[in-house]
Amino acid sequence: MISRPGRSRLRSPVTIALAVGIAALVPPAWRSLRPRGTFDRESAATGVSAQFDQDAASYDRLVGANPGYHEHLRLSARRLDLPDRGAGATVLDVGCGTGLSTAALVETYPEARIVAVDASAEMLARAREKEWPDTVRFVHARAEDLGTALAGEGPFDGLLAAYLVRNLPDRDAGVAVLVDHLAPGAPIAVHEYSVADSAYARRVWTAVCWAVIIPLGRRVTGDASLYRYLWRSVLAFDGLARLEQRLRDAGLREVHTRPVDGWQRGIVHTVLGRR
C-alpha cells in the first residue's frame, strides 16, 4: 500500500473549490496582478530544486488540498496506454518529487517496473519514506543527467514527466534527454500547466494562485516563495502550440494534447507523444 498524505489542519477540498470558484468570478480585480519585471527562467529554475528541498515536508499536504491533483496524475498515467497493466514494461517517472506521480504509475501499471528520478534530495527522501512495492526504484539525479545516472539501463517503455518540463532551464536539451531514453514507439506523457495560449486560463490561474495557492503555501510553510515561483513560471511557460512543437522538434510523433476536468480544465494538460 502507498501511504496517503494527511489533510489535517488544511482547508477542505470543498472550501478550496469554493474559493477557486469565487476567485474565478472576479477576474477584473486580478488583472492588475502581473508578474513584476522580467521572469528570469534560468535563475529561477536553477534554484528550483533547492526550493523544493525546502518545501518538501509540506508538499503532499498542499497538493492534497488541490481537488483533482491525484486523479489528474492517474489520468495522465492511464493516457500512456501501456498494455497488460504494464507487465514486462519499465516506466520512467522524471521529476517524481515526493512520489505522487510514481503512485499514479503504480496504481495504473501494477505489473510494471518503475524508475523514479528527481533532482531534489529532500523530495526524494519524502518519496522513499512511503511504502512501495519492490518494482519501484528511486534515483537522485537531474533530468539532464539521466544518461549518466541510468547508464546501461533502458530504453524505457513509457515516461511520465509531471510538472517537470516547465522547470527545466534548457527545455529543448532536457526534452531531448527524455526522448533519448524512450524505446522506439514508446509513449511519453508531459503533464503540465500551460496557460499562455488563453487569456481566460491566465486570468483563472492568477486568481487561483492569489486567492488560494500562495496564501495557503504561506500559511503552511511560512514562506510563499515556491508558490509565487509556481505562479510566475506557469505564466511564463510555453503555450500548448509551443510545447507541442518542442516535442515534435525533439523527434516525437503523434503529438497531441488532452484536457483534465475540474477548475484545472484549460490550465493543466496531458501532452502526449510517441518516439
Ligand SMILES: C[S@@+](CC[C@H](N)C(=O)[O-])C[C@H]1O[C@@H](n2cnc3c(N)ncnc32)[C@H](O)[C@@H]1O
Ligand atoms: C512540482 S514537483 C512534481 C512532483 C511530482 N511529479 C508530482 O506530480 O507530484 C516538480 C519536481 O521536479 C523536480 N525537478 C525540477 N527540476 C528538475 C530537473 N532538472 N531534473 C529532475 N527533477 C527536477 C523538483 O525537484 C520537483 O520535485
